[in-house]
Amino acid sequence: MIIEKALKILAQPVCDHCLGRQFSQLLSGFTNVERGRAIRMVVAMAADAGNANIDASSVPGFTLRTKPSVSEAAQCSVCFGIFNELATYVKKAALQAKKAEFATFLVGTRPSSELATAEDNLWERVGIDHCEPLKAEINREAGKLIEKHIGKKFSAKRPDVVFLIDLNTNTVSMEINPLFIYGEYQKLKRGIPQTRWPSGKYKTSVEQITAKPFMKVTNGSGHKFHGAGREDIDARCLAWRPFVLEILDPKKRDINAPALAKKVGAGVKIRNARISNIEEVRKLKDAKLDKTYRALVKTSGLIKRKDLAKLSALKEINQQTPRRVLHRRSDLMRRRSVKGIKTKYINSKSFEITVKGQSGLYIKELISGDEGRTNPSVSGILGVPCVCKELDVIAVHMK
Ligand SMILES: [Zn+2]
Structure with a gap:
């Protein structure tokens, strides 16, 4: 079965990545290149054993004993050799990485329409059992290379930034995920709304007063404030009300939240400040207190x-x-x-x-x-x- 499918795939030039990826869900602990290489070796043996249906050009680089070998591989008809070009994208990602301080990242890929079509055509011909999409392998392989190159950690769970490889434009962009800071506030003055007032009717807000020292240190582009409910503008809040401050596009995220909380001034006091996450925002919003x-x-x-x-x-x-x-x-x-x-x-x-x-x-x-x-x-x-x-x-x- 495996060999039959491999022969179908190899009816057109396909690299080890793209060959192995069609069997990606079989055996763990191997890369697709390793899977592709192993399968191609078996196919090459079959060719050497006299299987007339196998052309030597589908097993380039293997030295056959019984017929002439082919040394040069033709360009892969599925990925067009993208895996040989990853280093270019890694360099572009490394340039982007200089724009912010961060610890973890994730990679996303937007394939060109040619790539998407080539993959669809292959799947139509050979089926999709055990396969993995091309962009999943690009994300993972580029991720390994970027990890080595910039010394940051690849992380699928709550990454600090996301590199987006766009294969239409051959560019890499970097999206910085927001920084979430949990805290509890007291509003000691009347006449301050909790969040920024769009019309400018109120000069400031708990949000702006709280965000100020955090914005200065993180150099964010904006902020949002998620409170566990809100008091009226003319009411004080002498209780400690939980909130999460969301800093957009932070260039620095390794911050001392308790120290910054002490710098919050003018009628607002903050305690228990610490780094938080989006799940906590959802929890606060749903809390009925x-x-x-x-x-x-x-x-x-x-x-x-x-x-x-x-x-x-x-x-x-x-x-x-x-x-x-x-x-x-x-x-x-x-x-x-x-x-x-x-x-x-x-x-x-x-x-x-x-x-x-x-x-x-x-x-x-x-x-x-x-x-x-x-x-x-x-x-x-x-x-x-x-x-x-x-x-x-x-x-x-x-x-
Ligand atoms: Zn390929």
Whole structure:
């Protein structure tokens, strides 16, 4: 079977790489060149033994005893000799590699249409059992050579950079993967949004303040900020809220994250900074975290100290999407729980509440009632209109 298939393949000039690659899934621990060489040797023996169907030109380089040998191999009809040209691409990759500091890399190949067609034609003729695609072998073989040449590690899992060999243009480009930094932040000032505000309405953000020292050291081209939820712009976050900062196109990634975190200034504090990864971003985004808030409430009617005891009735809350976020959220009714509530009387027109709420509970509307869209509410239970004057997130409950 193997020999039959080999003879079919060898009906046109094919190099050892391309011959062996059609048997790539047979035996581990060998390169395709080794597989191709072994099969061709058997074919050459068959030719020497008198098999009239085998032309000496399909076993070039073997010295036959019974008929004239062919020394020069014709150009491979599948890869057109690409494996002899890899050194050129390796040099191009090494030039690209100077643009950034990194430790690990991966290689990708975009074949030309001629190569793709040649491979398709071969597969149509001989079948695809046990084969491997041409670009997979180019990626691997170029990877080995680049590894030797630049002294960095080839890695399929979370590589720092990716070299892309484009066989249409004969070029190599390098894509730098983002650098992810995990941390937990406190926002100690009101009036700062969590992420950059597109219109420029707010001069800065937790994102920009946090990114600044990291951008300076990594020389990134931009950044993204992934928070485990977000507080309102006018709320402080006294709890440590987890986030991942994503630095795009970093030229340097071997950084001292805790030391840089100490340089974050102006109303934002960072702790537990460390290098992270994309999986952690997904985890943060999916996390449904309960939060505890402290709110200063002002009433427009008079209240008595004992009225506040009624607020312990706030347990299951029906909350229609607040009017203030309707422009960016769909209008839905949600049911959210209040998991604990404490009150502190200040005077007949103000008091403080501390609320532990299920992820997604809107606290300002829990207080105001949002014209009946949140029910029950603090206003509803006390029977006087109430507004949240100051809001602080005081705990983010990690599960
Ligand atoms: Zn070839």
